[in-house]
Amino acid sequence: MSIETTGLREAKKRETRQLISDQATRLFMTQGFESTTIAEIATAARVATKTVTNYFPRKEDMAFDHQDAFVASLAETVSARPAGESVLGALRRTFEAGVAAQDPVIGFAGPDFSRMIHESPTLSACLRTLHDRREEALAAALAEATGSSPDDITARTTAALLAAVHRVMFRRIQELTLAGRTNDEIAAVVADEAADAFGLLEPALGHYAVG
Amino acid sequence: MSIETTGLREAKKRETRQLISDQATRLFMTQGFESTTIAEIATAARVATKTVTNYFPRKEDMAFDHQDAFVASLAETVSARPAGESVLGALRRTFEAGVAAQDPVIGFAGPDFSRMIHESPTLSACLRTLHDRREEALAAALAEATGSSPDDITARTTAALLAAVHRVMFRRIQELTLAGRTNDEIAAVVADEAADAFGLLEPALGHYAVG
DNA sequence: GCTAAGTTTACCTCCAACGTAAATTTCTCC
DNA sequence: GGAGAAATTTACGTTGGAGGTAAACTTAGC
Incomplete structure (x- = not known):
């Protein structure tokens, strides 16, 4: 039983x-x-x-088994953020936690898996589609969070900017993995670079959708 | 002869x-x-x-015959910008010119062509790849313009943000085209929305790479 | 157990992608 | 201007992913 x-x-x-x-x-x-x-x-x-x-x-x-978790990750971060936290802050915090945990969802997929994707045009295109669906889900969550219509152009633009940072950092982690760096080395490098990237958006988005 | x-x-x-x-x-x-x-x-x-x-x-x-022109478009805008103009300003100016000219390169592809892409997963994935290659080319141009190494992470992040705006507006034009709007109507709507989107990046990138 | 429902399987077609060698067209040099 | 060289187009064959159908099998519920 x-x-x-x-x-x-x-x-x-x-x-x-x-x-x-x-x-x-x-x-x-x-x-x-x-x-x-x-x-x-x-x-x-x-x-x-x-x-x-x-x-x-x-x-x-x-090859991509947990795609739904990946696609939903950013949208869920936004939906679940505590009151008073901006969307930018929430996404930044979640990314930092992912770096600390060396989470596959933000790019720590290991050398073999990373190489598999890198060497296959089909899988690379598929990953692009997943990044894109993740951006769309984020846009929907932002529209929800700001009480605007589901295809609000401001939400979509904002989602594109925020998802872009996550996507660039994802690739960066992949790239460093392929270059043979250890996860700890990568985490150290990426933590700084992500701080810069999110900091760059602070003046533009720091006051957007503070829950 | x-x-x-x-x-x-x-x-x-x-x-x-x-x-x-x-x-x-x-x-x-x-x-x-x-x-x-x-x-x-x-x-x-x-x-x-x-x-x-x-x-x-x-x-x-x-289906995509002039892909090279599309991929190179943003990078060329940056390389060819006049002295004293920021990268953001150049990309904004070129987009505005594209709207005025109803240029296919920024998304004015016509209803039939837009529907063809929209209804085919294969072509949509292919277009995503083109957007991506365009972003990479832009990153290379930014690295060149700022005298940094070709894979400079700041250049890549900046390219991702700037290309994101162009990509979102491209889709917006496609979407309005599919909704049956005329090019003139679309141009009017998109001009305003693009102004907002580029304006959003002004505090973050207005002083980046002023040539 | 027995029957209904769902799952797995064998067999089938279609078509994109790729290779090879022969036939045809264009170019070059005498 | 014609013959040989080079490149292009073509016919033909193979592989493998994608999709459909119906039969064999396994599980669930009575």
């Missing part, structure tokens, strides 16, 4: 999905994304190729 | 390339990008399918 008794069927589904994703990521990291076929992944996971494409309509989705 | 007598061969190559691109764009706009096959394009252009893929390794390249 398991606690989360959502049924054997659903449990197996989750396991199969995770198994496929894990095998796929492993193969992508060792032999590259483009040169791994879905048939290989299916063999490694001991399922049919159609099962693979049932779980993951697009091949690249197997 | 033609003036630019670079040979019949090269002239025919240019013509064939243009013919394929034109037929492809026409088909993409009328029946959608994904539901147009390369074989159809080849038939319309009266060439072999292999000739199509010789000229355009990727199907999506047929």
Whole structure:
């Protein structure tokens, strides 16, 4: 009698999905994304190729498993910020915490994973899409926070500026990872650079959406 | 005796390339990008399918013909700005000129073309890549203008912020185009919104890289 | 247990992407 | 102006991702 008794069927589904994703990521990291076929992944996971494409309509989705968490991260930071804190302050604080925790969500993905993305045009394009969806989600959260309409141009512009800082720093962490730096070294460098970047926006956005 | 007598061969190559691109764009706009096959394009252009893929390794390249001009646009604005003008001022001035001229490079692509991109995930991803390459080119130009190293993080952050404004306004123009507004109406709306957006960055970047 | 529902599988088509070699066109030099 | 050289276009074949369908199998609920 398991606690989360959502049924054997659903449990197996989750396991199969995770198994496929894990095998796929492993193969992508060792032999590259483009040169791994879905048939290989299916063999490694001991399922049919159609099962693979049932779980993951697009091949690249197997590499990015926690995309929803990534996309929602900035919007959630804004929604959950304490009263009196500006949006800029909240995003800055969350980024600093991410640096301290060396969080994969802000770019600490490890050398193998970073190389996998860097060497694949498909995965790079996919990551761009995720950054973009994250910006859109942030814009929606800003519109919500300021009580403006969901497609308010000020919210969208502000979201673009704030997300830009996170995106640049994400790439910076990736780049330093690929250059062989340790996470601790990267954290030290990035903490300073992020302080500059967020500081740059302070005069423009410091008083925007103070909750 | 033609003036630019670079040979019949090269002239025919240019013509064939243009013919394929034109037929492809026409088909993409009328029946959608994904539901147009390369074989159809080849038939319309009266060439072999292999000739199509010789000229355009990727199907999506047929839709974006002047990508290099787009990618270089912001960097060139910066490089060519007069002495005493800030980078922000130059990019703002060029955008305003683009609005006045209803320039396709800043987003005035027309309803058919805009719809074609909007309805195709592949083309949307491709456009994102172009925005990204444009930002990278801008970062390089900023590094050049400030005499810093090509991967200077301040230049990259600044480029991200400036390119973000252009990107948001590009999408805004696309969006209004899809909503059925005329170019004149769009120009009027966007001129005001761009003034706000660039104004927002004035305190942060107004004194950056005054040439 | 038995039946209904959901999951996995084998088999299928389509098409983009890529390689190779042959045929055709253009260029160059005599 | 014609012959050989070079480049382009073409036909043909292969691979692999994406998507559909229906049958076999597994789980859930009665």
